[in-house]
Amino acid sequence: MEGLEHILQEHPFFAGFTAEHLRLVAGCARNRRFDAEQYVFREGEPADEFFVIRHGRVALEIAEPGRAPVVFATLGQGEILGASWVVPPYRWMFDARAVALTRVIGIDAACLRGKCEADHDFGYEMMKRFLPVVTRRLHATRLQILDVYGKR
Amino acid sequence: MPANAFTPSVYRVARRRRELAGVVTLELAPLSGAPPAFAPGQFNMLYAFGVGEVAVSMSGAASDTDTFVHTVREVGAVSRALGQLRPGATLGVRGPFGTAWPVAAAAGTDVLIVAGGLGLAPLRPAIRAILAERARYGRVTILFGCRNPGEMLYRSELAQWRRRFDVDVEVTVDHAEPGWRGHVGVVPALIAQAEFDPRETTALVCGPEIMMRFVLSALRERGVADEHIYLSMERNMKCAIGLCGHCQFGPAFICKDGPVMRYDAIAGIFTVREV
Numbered sequence: 001m002e003g004l005e006h007i008l009q010e011h012p013f014f015a016g017f018t019a020e021h022l023r024l025v026a027g028c029a030r031n032r033r034f035d036a037e038q039y040v041f042r043e044g045e046p047a048d049e050f051f052v053i054r055h056g057r058v059a060l061e062i063a064e065p066g067r068a069p070v071v072f073a074t075l076g077q078g079e080i081l082g083a084s085w086v087v088p089p090y091r092w093m094f095d096a097r098a099v100a101l102t103r104v105i106g107i108d109a110a111c112l113r114g115k116c117e118a119d120h121d122f123g124y125e126m127m128k129r130f131l132p133v134v135t136r137r138l139h140a141t142r143l144q145i146l147d148v149y150g151k152r
Numbered sequence: 153m154p155a156n157a158f159t160p161s162v163y164r165v166a167r168r169r170r171e172l173a174g175v176v177t178l179e180l181a182p183l184s185g186a187p188p189a190f191a192p193g194q195f196n197m198l199y200a201f202g203v204g205e206v207a208v209s210m211s212g213a214a215s216d217t218d219t220f221v222h223t224v225r226e227v228g229a230v231s232r233a234l235g236q237l238r239p240g241a242t243l244g245v246r247g248p249f250g251t252a253w254p255v256a257a258a259a260g261t262d263v264l265i266v267a268g269g270l271g272l273a274p275l276r277p278a279i280r281a282i283l284a285e286r287a288r289y290g291r292v293t294i295l296f297g298c299r300n301p302g303e304m305l306y307r308s309e310l311a312q313w314r315r316r317f318d319v320d321v322e323v324t325v326d327h328a329e330p331g332w333r334g335h336v337g338v339v340p341a342l343i344a345q346a347e348f349d350p351r352e353t354t355a356l357v358c359g360p361e362i363m364m365r366f367v368l369s370a371l372r373e374r375g376v377a378d379e380h381i382y383l384s385m386e387r388n389m390k391c392a393i394g395l396c397g398h399c400q401f402g403p404a405f406i407c408k409d410g411p412v413m414r415y416d417a418i419a420g421i422f423t424v425r426e427v
Contacts, residue, residue, distance in 0.1 A: 012344075057335075059328075059336065068330040070328075071328040071332070071336045072327075072328075072336060073336050073337045074324075074334075074335050074336045074337060076335075076345060077345065078344070078345055079345075099333055100333075136341070139366070140337055140338045140340070140341050140366075143338045143340070143362065143363070143366055144326045144327075144337070144338050146362060147299065147326065148268070148269070148359075148360040148362045148363050149268060149269030149270075149297075149298055149299045149303065149326070149359075149360060149363075150269075150299060
């Protein structure tokens, strides 16, 4: 467990976390590995985990009948993967595919949600970290939609 | 250059290269003599005879003293006319004009180059100058974003830079195609992951203004000071010497006080919509 706490502490998402809060997260965590082309999760499946990417790269994509999946974002080292674990009904909205060997720490969602409920200070700290990530991605998506590089 | 800054010199197209659909690179040689020296970041006014003039940044190496290299996107009547010029055709050239990237001043610092779309063109002379004297700089990082893999400017040169061990190159696209194995997402998002010392970094940024706003936000979040951030601004330039006022940007004129501007000098007006 100490190893996981150390790894979490080194990750930007958890920078500045107290030792006690790190211990709470680590209690729900496990190391995971995904080979290139392996799916981390698929749309519609239960979002029972969220992921702290240690290295590698994961493509978020949407499957479309009769066409190749559309990749709309990639995430890599230092980022977190998955927001559906925190929003009912806790189902993945997209597919996530490792595009290279990817090592992550998977954090059990039910375990983490339970700890957030039990300790609101901890829960608030998690949300303070999590919301900016989601917001940044929303802003980035808006910029992507603007299609700024072409003829205007 | 002629004594009168409004009189173009006649150049011929020595080489023409199709970069992308609607984007060509023209190598221009003077009919006589050698082109004047320029600094990375500066621009020329290119005159398609009988059609008009547009400002286009130099995109070749400043060390190349035989020709001017310009990468032109065909968006209006003048740039379309320029884009259709074939080797041997002539055009008028006024310049070089404007301010330059702080290539010499950045020596000893990490250099972060952030380019979007055709914004890589004005940065290419700076990149070439920095790589030519690579040992003078700290960590050098190039972040480039474009619409999709098919619209990647200078693809082969980007690949060459990526193969070097002394430069970090990351390319991201807004929209991926099957088979693309690189980043997908906007270029500002790469800044959070890039390795540089924010306290000792010179950032050179060029691309659509909307993109630059998001890049600024990401740079500030990493702790890069405004006085270490340089942007290449675009406005409708006509006279190129600060007389006509077409490119007025608050108290400045982009043609003579820019196009490369230090962010702290324009921070007060950069986001003012009416400017």
